[in-house]
Amino acid sequence: MTKSLNRREFIKIAGIGAGGFAAGASALHAWNPFQIDPTQIASSGIPGVTPTYCEICFWKCAGWVHKKDNEPWKIVGNPDDPHSNGRFCPRGTGGLGAYTDPDRLKTPLIRVEERGKQVFREATWDEAFDYITDKMNLIKEKWGPECVALFTHGSGGDYFKNLIKAYGSNNIAAPSYAQCRGPREEAYVLTFGEAVGSPERTDMQNSKCIVLIGSHIGENMHNGQVQEFTEAVAAGATVITVDPRFSTAASKSKYWLPIKPSTDLALLLAWINVIIEEELYDKDYVEKYTYGFQQLKESVKNNTPEWAYPITTIKPHIIRETAREMAKNAPATIVHPGRHVTWYGDDTQRVRAGAILNALLGSWGRRGGFYSQVKAKVKSPALPPYPKPKKDWKDAFPGKYPLANLAISQGICDATIPSVERDCSFKGWFVYGTNLLMTLPQPKKTLEAIQNLELLVVVDILPAEITGYADVILPECTYLERYDDLRVSAGRVANVALRAPAFEPKYDTKPAYWMARELALRLNLGEYFPYEKIEDYLEYRLKSIGSSLDEMKKLGVKQLPSDQNSLYFLEGEDFEFYTPTGKIELYSTQLANAGFDPIPQYTAHEEPGEGYYRLLYGRAPMHTFGRTANNPNLADLMDENEVWINPKVAKEWGIRHRDYIILENQDGIKSAKIRAKVTERIRHDCVYMVHGFGHSQKQMRRSFNKGANDSDLISKINVDPIMGGTGMRVNFVTFRREVA
Amino acid sequence: MRYAMAIDTKRCVGCSDCVVACQTENNVPTGYCRDWIVEDMAGQYPELHLEIRSERCNHCEDAPCVRCCPTSASHVVEGGVVLVDHDDCIGCKACIASCPYDARFVHPKGYVDKCTFCIHRVREGKKPACVSVCPTHAMIFGDLDDKNSDISKALRTRQHKTLIPEAGTRPHVYYLL
Ligand code: SF4
Ligand code: SF4
Ligand code: SF4
Numbered sequence: 001m002t003k004s005l006n007r008r009e010f011i012k013i014a015g016i017g018a019g020g021f022a023a024g025a026s027a028l029h030a031w032n033p034f035q036i037d038p039t040q041i042a043s044s045g046i047p048g049v050t051p052t053y054c055e056i057c058f059w060k061c062a063g064w065v066h067k068k069d070n071e072p073w074k075i076v077g078n079p080d081d082p083h084s085n086g087r088f089c090p091r092g093t094g095g096l097g098a099y100t101d102p103d104r105l106k107t108p109l110i111r112v113e114e115r116g117k118q119v120f121r122e123a124t125w126d127e128a129f130d131y132i133t134d135k136m137n138l139i140k141e142k143w144g145p146e147c148v149a150l151f152t153h154g155s156g157g158d159y160f161k162n163l164i165k166a167y168g169s170n171n172i173a174a175p176s177y178a179q180c181r182g183p184r185e186e187a188y189v190l191t192f193g194e195a196v197g198s199p200e201r202t203d204m205q206n207s208k209c210i211v212l213i214g215s216h217i218g219e220n221m222h223n224g225q226v227q228e229f230t231e232a233v234a235a236g237a238t239v240i241t242v243d244p245r246f247s248t249a250a251s252k253s254k255y256w257l258p259i260k261p262s263t264d265l266a267l268l269l270a271w272i273n274v275i276i277e278e279e280l281y282d283k284d285y286v287e288k289y290t291y292g293f294q295q296l297k298e299s300v301k302n303n304t305p306e307w308a309y310p311i312t313t314i315k316p317h318i319i320r321e322t323a324r325e326m327a328k329n330a331p332a333t334i335v336h337p338g339r340h341v342t343w344y345g346d347d348t349q350r351v352r353a354g355a356i357l358n359a360l361l362g363s364w365g366r367r368g369g370f371y372s373q374v375k376a377k378v379k380s381p382a383l384p385p386y387p388k389p390k391k392d393w394k395d396a397f398p399g400k401y402p403l404a405n406l407a408i409s410q411g412i413c414d415a416t417i418p419s420v421e422r423d424c425s426f427k428g429w430f431v432y433g434t435n436l437l438m439t440l441p442q443p444k445k446t447l448e449a450i451q452n453l454e455l456l457v458v459v460d461i462l463p464a465e466i467t468g469y470a471d472v473i474l475p476e477c478t479y480l481e482r483y484d485d486l487r488v489s490a491g492r493v494a495n496v497a498l499r500a501p502a503f504e505p506k507y508d509t510k511p512a513y514w515m516a517r518e519l520a521l522r523l524n525l526g527e528y529f530p531y532e533k534i535e536d537y538l539e540y541r542l543k544s545i546g547s548s549l550d551e552m553k554k555l556g557v558k559q560l561p562s563d564q565n566s567l568y569f570l571e572g573e574d575f576e577f578y579t580p581t582g583k584i585e586l587y588s589t590q591l592a593n594a595g596f597d598p599i600p601q602y603t604a605h606e607e608p609g610e611g612y613y614r615l616l617y618g619r620a621p622m623h624t625f626g627r628t629a630n631n632p633n634l635a636d637l638m639d640e641n642e643v644w645i646n647p648k649v650a651k652e653w654g655i656r657h658r659d660y661i662i663l664e665n666q667d668g669i670k671s672a673k674i675r676a677k678v679t680e681r682i683r684h685d686c687v688y689m690v691h692g693f694g695h696s697q698k699q700m701r702r703s704f705n706k707g708a709n710d711s712d713l714i715s716k717i718n719v720d721p722i723m724g725g726t727g728m729r730v731n732f733v734t735f736r737r738e739v740a
Numbered sequence: 741m742r743y744a745m746a747i748d749t750k751r752c753v754g755c756s757d758c759v760v761a762c763q764t765e766n767n768v769p770t771g772y773c774r775d776w777i778v779e780d781m782a783g784q785y786p787e788l789h790l791e792i793r794s795e796r797c798n799h800c801e802d803a804p805c806v807r808c809c810p811t812s813a814s815h816v817v818e819g820g821v822v823l824v825d826h827d828d829c830i831g832c833k834a835c836i837a838s839c840p841y842d843a844r845f846v847h848p849k850g851y852v853d854k855c856t857f858c859i860h861r862v863r864e865g866k867k868p869a870c871v872s873v874c875p876t877h878a879m880i881f882g883d884l885d886d887k888n889s890d891i892s893k894a895l896r897t898r899q900h901k902t903l904i905p906e907a908g909t910r911p912h913v914y915y916l917l
Contacts, residue, residue, distance in 0.1 A: 074764040076873070087875045090757035093764065218753030223875055230751045230876035248753050251790035258786050621755035633763065636770050637756045646785065680785040 292587020332368025
């Protein structure tokens with residue numbers, strides 16, 4: 001009680017006027033939110049700290065939401081959380097901006113004029129749900145439930161997955177697959193029988209040599225990974241960064257290899273060649289665990305550094321020196337698998353070349369390489385079996401993408417546009433938390449698909465571009481205003497984290513759990529959502545690990561005991577890999593069977609013509625794609641993107657630093673105006689911009705018309721024949737002066 | 741007691757987390773900041789060097805902002821921390837003109853504001869908000885008079901510099917190189 005007295009004093013003093021801060025500082029001194037027992041807060045209703053896990057990106061760091069004067073104050077990391085180690089990244093620290101953003105969706109909306117005109121009427125939740133269920137019943141009757149698809153990104157998407165599956169469709173796509181890390185997961189499964197996962201099972205904190213192929217760690221703020229990377233750098237690890245751009249990571253590297261874009265696979269093959277020819281590979285490991293070494297050796301024998309030099313522009317002695325550096329530090333050398341890897345359409349093969357390199361260095365399953373994650377076992381309540389769909393998205397593409405393990409977003413787009421060859425065309429889309437017009441390449445095609453739909457439901461927090469085309473918009477409350485399912489994490493320690501609501505939902509917004517359940521009830525699928533309140537569902541799950549909501553509200557994160565002896569499992573032990581041969585497949589029997597190169601082969605990609613430059617794109621640490629561009633705290637740090645241009649190129653075109661220019665791609669598509677960043681930090685044959693800007697949606701007032709949208713310029717894609725990933729770095733741009 | 745900060749340019753990735761953490765901790769209004777990021781690039785492609793710095797008030801030992809303040813609103817407290825008393829500040833901006841580091845700004849409420857080394861947290865035994873949030877552990881805060889503090893150790897073992905030393909202000913923010 002004394003504590004809350006002090007707190008009131010503070011409020012009084014702070015309230016005196018403009019001088020509040022200086023006077024308040026000493027009172028603040030006496031009030032330490034960390035010393036308040038969270039149980040007291042929960043039971044007495046005094047605002048204080050609430051556990052959450054961050055939803056600003058997929059890393060899902062766990063932390064505490066603090067209030068001051070009953071107002072939102074700050075979010076800080078939970079020291080027990082292995083995703084953040086108590087330190088959030090700038091986006092998570094600025095997460096309150098998602099809650100305070102005045103541009104949020106505020107009430108359900110139903111479209112009243114044609115799609116894209118953005119004329120909506122405010123609706124009650126009942127009206128919105130009735131509209132959706134009528135259409136869903138119609139689609140089920142006329143075309144079958146398989147004609148409804150879900151695009152999802154984020155925690156709440158799981159409830160809609162459950163709903164769609166219960167309804168009878170398994171067409172569930174996540175742009176994070178075919179537009180991002182799909183090729184990586186497939187390449188590692190093909191090679192090692194297991195995926196890399198998220199957060200990645202990379203043991204960078206113990207690496208002595210880190211090889212980054214276009215991964216701009218530090219600009220992508222995948223929190224725990226950035227932390228491990230800097231620890232390794234500080235401990236003196238050799239970093240080899242391959243990037244046409246002098247990235248932040250490149251600036252921390254011993255070797256920066258400014259490779260000609262699109263030729264990374266040639267460099268990887270040359271490294272494999274050196275490591276085999278100079279017998280630098282881990283002989284025992286290769287002998288014991290791998291399959292196809294002789295074929296590999298034979299296959300790469302001509303891929304010498306001298307062969308790679310004219311392709312990559314990386315000098316042979318540098319290729320040799322870096323290969324030796326990798327071998328010297330092996331097995332604590334990691335060729336990082338990357339994350340966003342859909343670049344050129346042969347991405348599964350390129351990532352596989354890196355995986356092969358890791359196998360030769362013996363870093364899979366070893367300290368400083370890839371560790372074995374401890375998995376949490378948390379029970380979920382049993383649900384009735386889902387109805388078996390009669391067809392899925394693969395039926396729309398007979399014989400294509402044989403090794404895809406997840407529905408492909410752009411595939412669903414294609415299959416929504418009616419065509420004579422296909423019998424399956426989609427009639428209904430649910431879009432949860434993903435702004436398809438910016439996340440998918442070829443936005444024109446997405447729009448065409450949308451015009452063929454009977455039903456488009458968008459669940460979002462902000463009026464993102466995609467909401468403008470919806471029939472019904474369901475406004476979700478932010479992660480700070482809701483419970484969600486537990487975050488169940490694998491890692492060095494298995495752990496679970498709780499997200500509890502820190503604030504009441506603003507406006508007429510609701511949690512996704514409630515929305516999905518209400519829809520299920522109306523569709524007579526209530527048995528798939530047995531718990532009216534998500535709290536009861538959480539209690540069920542927590543009980544299975546001997547915990548409870550009460551306990552989790554105090555802990556935020558609970559680390560679970562492990563039955564695994566060691567994180568490293570290939571120190572000579574026998575091991576059966578989940579591949580057809582039971583070995584690490586240097587030579588992939590699955591690829592061979594499916595008619596693809598069993599060992600990666602380099603093929604040249606199309607190059608920009610005279611006066612054109614390859615368009616590269618990436619991340620900035622304070623933003624998560626387009627999702628944060630309107631966040632008041634984060635827009636403050638960076639409110640528009642720039643296009644990076646080499647000074648020689650800029651001079652040729654008469655472009656000065658900070659000039660506004662327009663980019664035009666090979667298909668004549670023009671960008672919005674964008675500032676030029678004339679910098680030595682990029683090669684002369686490409687340009688670079690941060691993705692997620694150039695919003696065309698007026699209702700997002702802070703981000704509207706700021707910078708340019710790279711997706712607009714990605715009108716061409718090279719599709720990975722193995723798993724359907726969309727290679728997007730195949731577009732070329734030239735410069736146009738801004739028209740005044 | 742002499743409080744100081746050392747910022748490791750080898751670790752810092754320029755993510756601006758320190759900026760956001762300061763803004764939320766200290767209710768700095770949107771559009772203003774007490775700390776900020778500078779990227780210094782040198783060299784020509786492909787021989788490049790990039791130094792990233794998180795900058796703020798240097799809590800100078802010989803602080804011109806304190807000397808020139810007509811009302812003594814700018815003053816020095818324990819550990820050499822330079823503060824502005826908001827009630828005493830008349831908003832004349834003499835301090836802003838005198839600071840070689842552009843560390844100060846006029847708060848929309850009329851007084852001059854800047855980094856306080858989060859003295860309210862330090863008095864509770866915590867680190868400044870920026871230091872405790874930094875995901876790369878790039879910042880060290882501590883007492884230079886304590887030979888065993890992390891900051892004393894870092895300055896003993898690592899090459900370092902201060903900004904604009906020729907201004908003669910003797911900054912208490914160091915950059916590890
Ligand atoms: S990395 Fe940053 S944005 Fe992502 S979950 Fe963690 S704190 Fe949030
Ligand atoms: S938070 Fe740390 S890494 Fe990020 S900009 Fe600040 S000092 Fe640098
Ligand atoms: S950095 Fe500027 S404001 Fe801070 S103490 Fe020095 S002179 Fe004063």
